[in-house]
Amino acid sequence: MKQSNNHESHSQNEVEPRKEVTKKKFVMPHIYVILVTMLLVAFVATLIVPSGQFAREKGPTGADILIPGTFEVTQKVYLSISDLVFSVPTGLIQAAEIFFGILMIGGMFAVFEKTGIVELGISKLANLFSKRGILIIPFLMIPLALLTAFTGAVELVLVYVPVLIPLMLKLGYDRITGAALALISTIAGFTIALTAPATIGIAQNLVGVELYSGMGFRSILLAVTLIIGIVFLWRYAVKVKKNPEQSLVYGESHIDDEFKMNFTEVAKATTRQRFASIVLLIGIIIMIYGLINWGWYFKELAGLYVVLGIFVGLIVGLKTDTIANAFIDGFKNIILGASVVGLARAISVILNEGQILDTIVYGLGQVVTMLPHSVTPIIMMVVQAVLNFVIPSSSGQAIISMPIMGGLADIAGITRQTAVLAYQIGDGFSHIFYPTSGYFMATLALAKISYNKWLKFILPLMIIWYSVGAIFLVIAQLMNW
Secondary structure, eight states, X not given: OHHHHHHHHHHHHHHSOOOOOOOOOOOOOOHHHHHHHHHHHHHHHHHHSOOEEOOEEEOTTSSEEXXXXXXXXXOOOOOOHHHHHHHXXXXXXXXXXXXXXXXXXXXXXHHHHHHTHHHHHHHXXXXXXSSSGGGHHHHHHHHHHHHHHHHXXXXXXXXXXXXXXXXXXXXXXXXXXXXXXXXXXXXXXXXXXXXXXXXXXXXXXXXXXXXXXXXXXXXHHHHHHHHHHHHHHHXXXXXXXXXXXXXXXXXXXXXXXXXXXXXXXXXXXXXXXHHHHHHHHHHHXXXXXXXXXXXXXXXXXXXXXXXXXXXXXXXXXXXXXXXXXXXXXXXHHHHHHHHHHHHHHHHHHHHHHTTOHHHHHHHHHHHHHHSOGGGHHHHHHHHHHHHHHHOOOHHHHHHHHHHHHHHHHHHHTOOHHHHXXXXXXXXXXXXXXXXXXXXXXXXXXXHTOOHHHHHHHHHXXXXXXXXXXXXXXXXXXXXXX
């Protein structure tokens, strides 16, 4: 009987279906959810972290800068729930210039697409690189990086992406290749800037270093950084071309279709399109000159974008209603990325109003002084990278941190030039990684690439770039640069 029962039991076990254990895949929350979570964490931090302030004075640029050694703990400031709620519209108001600048980029490019100029340019490039498509990566990345290294105009990535993604799709690559071509090249140039006024210009000015000095050493680092970026993207692009299933956005053909353009042969430009292209080229030259010599920012750029969009549209022969509707369509496409800027700024609003931002800077500074001098430049780089999470503005971060880092450099026995480079590396690379970076998130929104897929793609490059940056900082210290 026992044998029979055992046999029956064994038979039942054989026929019972096995329950498959399905693991739930982690899905990165919406960027709004991420930023609101950060905002709540910042609010809780204001309840725990002591309030404190540095004394400030007018710097060479006219901005208030911190005076090292003057930090004092002040009476604790407690924010209310209403302060938390109002921080969002306050952040949007403070970031209004950037917000509208990004909107106008979307509107301008929507008009350009209506004129056929974008399609014409892509068609010619696609034909030029049809048999050697992979060469388009260095062909475009080098000039984009150099342009950003001299001007610091990293926001232009929002102009490049709508052009590059259709081109990459035409050549058999994916949307990540197009977005990465723009982001990697511009961030390399922005990080290892040669003459960018809003980053290295402010930083060197604040620590008393000759303006734009040390360009030779930075040029070598820029070349190494860019070559690494080109090779990294080249390998991914080749892999995707050989096997489309290797693409991180594989299976999203419905999104790709929104970027694809119908062209089978090289289009011939009309007289109106040629004239409009000349006007556009003049506009780009004016923009670069304005950025370098007139200190243009998003407000001025937004005005230029509106004028260029309208003029180019009229020259090609678009009706005024068509131009107006194109601007509206462009606004719709870019509104997510634009609004992210304001929400990210709300985090800084909370930290400032709770008077804990200076406390955070002071604490980070203390960490640097506690560690061995041999690793001080690397620690400075790490501190600047952490600081950029709560202060996503590079110029704002320079104004807040460089007076302290300059003093720390003197104490640690390293040159202030090295401290500036640590700021550049720590701040710059993180702009292609942190969700608090407005134009970066706007670029992903424009390319319709999810944040978690981008992280999976870019993390290996981040590790390599920061490692190379650390090596160059050690070299700079050893040579007393």
